Amino acid sequence: MTVLYILLGVLVLWLAVTLFIVSKLFFGSLCRKKEKKTGVDTSSLVVSIEAYKDEIKAGKEWFYSQDIRDIDIVSYDGTKLHAQIFEKENTIGTLILMHGYRSIAINDFTLVLPYYHDLGYNIIMPDQRACGKSEGKYITLGVKERYDCKAWTEFAAKEFGEDLPIFLDGISMGATTVMMAAGLDLPKNVAGIIADCGFTSPYEVVLSVLKATHIPAIPNIWFAEAFARIFAKFSFKEASTIDAMKKCEYPIYFIHGKKDDFVPYEMSERNFEACISEKKDFFSVDEAGHGMCYLTKREELRAALKQFLAECQDLYHFQKISK
Numbered sequence: 070m071t072v073l074y075i076l077l078g079v080l081v082l083w084l085a086v087t088l089f090i091v092s093k094l095f096f097g098s099l100c101r102k103k104e105k106k107t108g109v110d111t112s113s114l115v116v117s118i119e120a121y122k123d124e125i126k127a128g129k130e131w132f133y134s135q136d137i138r139d140i141d142i143v144s145y146d147g148t149k150l151h152a153q154i155f156e157k158e159n160t161i162g163t164l165i166l167m168h169g170y171r172s173i174a175i176n177d178f179t180l181v182l183p184y185y186h187d188l189g190y191n192i193i194m195p196d197q198r199a200c201g202k203s204e205g206k207y208i209t210l211g212v213k214e215r216y217d218c219k220a221w222t223e224f225a226a227k228e229f230g231e232d233l234p235i236f237l238d239g240i241s242m243g244a245t246t247v248m249m250a251a252g253l254d255l256p257k258n259v260a261g262i263i264a265d266c267g268f269t270s271p272y273e274v275v276l277s278v279l280k281a282t283h284i285p286a287i288p289n290i291w292f293a294e295a296f297a298r299i300f301a302k303f304s305f306k307e308a309s310t311i312d313a314m315k316k317c318e319y320p321i322y323f324i325h326g327k328k329d330d331f332v333p334y335e336m337s338e339r340n341f342e343a344c345i346s347e348k349k350d351f352f353s354v355d356e357a358g359h360g361m362c363y364l365t366k367r368e369e370l371r372a373a374l375k376q377f378l379a380e381c382q383d384l385y386h387f388q389k390i391s392k
Contacts, residue, residue: 087288087289087292088292090289091289091292091293091296092296094284094289094293095292095293095296095297095300096296096300098208099199099207099208099209099210099297099301100199100206100207100208101199101200101205101206101207101208102171102200116328116330116357116358116359116360116361118361118364121180121364124180125179125180128179128180128182128183129175129179131183132155132175132179132182135155136155136156137153137154137155138153138154138156139151139152139153139154139202140152140153140154140224142220142221142224143220144198144213144216144217144220145216145217145219145220146213146216148198148203148204148205148217149203149204150195150196150198150203150204150217150220150221151195151196151201151202151203152193152194152195152196152221153174153175153193153194154191154192154193154194155182155186155191155192155194156191156192157186157189157190157191157192159189160189160190160191160229160233161188161189161190161233161234161382162189162190162191162233162234162235162236162260162378162382163190163191163192163193163225163229163233163234163235163236164185164190164191164192164193164235164236164237164238165193165195165218165221165222165225165235165236165237165238165247166178166192166193166194166195166238166239166243167195167197167214167218167237167238167239167240167243167244167246167247168194168195168196168197168200168239168240168242168243169239169240169241169242169243169244169360170208170210170241170242171200171208172200172241173194173196173200173201174194174195174196175194177240177241177243177360178194178238178240180363180364180367181363184371188375188378190236191225191229193221193224193225195217195218195221197214197217197242197243197246198213198214198217206301207300207301207303208242209271209297209301209303210242210245210268210271210274210275210305211242211245211246211248211249211271211308211310212249212271212303212304212307212308213303214242214246214249215246215249215250215252215253215308215313216250216253217246218237218246218247218249218250219250219253219254219255222235222237222250222255222256222259223256225256226256226258231256231257231258232258232389233258234258234259234260234261234381234382234385235256235258235259235260236259236260236261236262236263236378236381237250237251237259237261237262237263238262238263238265239262239263239264239265239267240265240266240267240360241265241266241267241268241331241332241359241360242267242268243265243267244263244264244265244266244267244268245264245267245268245269245274245310247262247263247264247267248262248264248267248310248313248314248317248321248340249308249309249310249313250313251313251314251317251319251321252308252312252313252314252316252317258385259319260319260320260381260382260384260385261319261320261321261322261377261378261381261385262317262319262320262321262322263321263322263324263374263377264321264322264323264324264337264340265324265325265360265362265363266324266325266326266329266331266332266337266359266360266362267310267332267336267337267340268310268332268333268336269309269310269311269336269339269340270305270306270308270309270310270311271297271303271305271306271307271308272290272294272305272306272309273309273336274332274336275290275293275305276290277332277333278331281330281331290305293305294306310340310343311339311340311343314340314343314344314345315343315344315345316345317344317345317346318345318346318347319346320346320348320349320377320380320381320384321344321346321348321349321350322349322350322351322352322373322374322377323337323340323341323349323350323351323352324337324351324352324353324362324363324370325337325338325351325352325353325362326353326354326355326356326357326358326359326360326361326362326365327353327354327355327356327357328355328356328357328358329357329358329359330358330359331358331359332359334353337351337353338351348380348381348384350373350377352369352370352373354366
């Protein structure tokens, strides 16, 4: 009996320690960012942008010197969402830019903003829930954010007219957000999607990060799932881009660097394969890390995006005339 009690004691202690560690990781990784929160350290998995810091600083200064306005809307569950809007005179469409994990749009899209604006687009830059000036306590890795993205498309259709094409552009978690949103009932003037290094599902990316940071996946993923259900009211398996792509008929442009250590390159390959759209393209860069394709092959990607958007414009207006 003594041995049994010892084993039970060890098991209880192990469970208690595991729950404590998972709670620190969960709240540190998905709860709204606070200085004292400690989540999974993924810094080693994301390529440094130190070499571009001066250019990014100049880009931000340029952006904030423009005529920018702030807007708030309310999402499906009552969460107030914030965005910055950069309008273009005689615009040809609207781009909604969804930023990545724990970021804000101006950080993730600084260098592409002038290019998109010069092409003739209005730009909406939302803060995803639990980030920036948007409300929300928990990041849900695209599950609830997909409905927020839908709300922004509905806002854009109302604000700029139902005849003006809307494009969704996301990077990292933002790419997952726009891909998952593609499985929802969006306004008829949504004309195309750009998905840069998105992951397939919360469950798979959490497993991938645990593995890459040498944290045992089992049983940590089980406890993390329980925490997600109890506190953030979502499941890691509730939604996936694969399922969304199986019914996505929007033109979509996938982007991913083959040296991505944060979101595996094969996730975009699987998303591409699952996508049923008649117009889908894939831009990859052999030497690019996470979210670095635009910085690594800027001129090539600019040309590719310009062509993709132009083709989507032509297709959108042709279908509109046909109807």
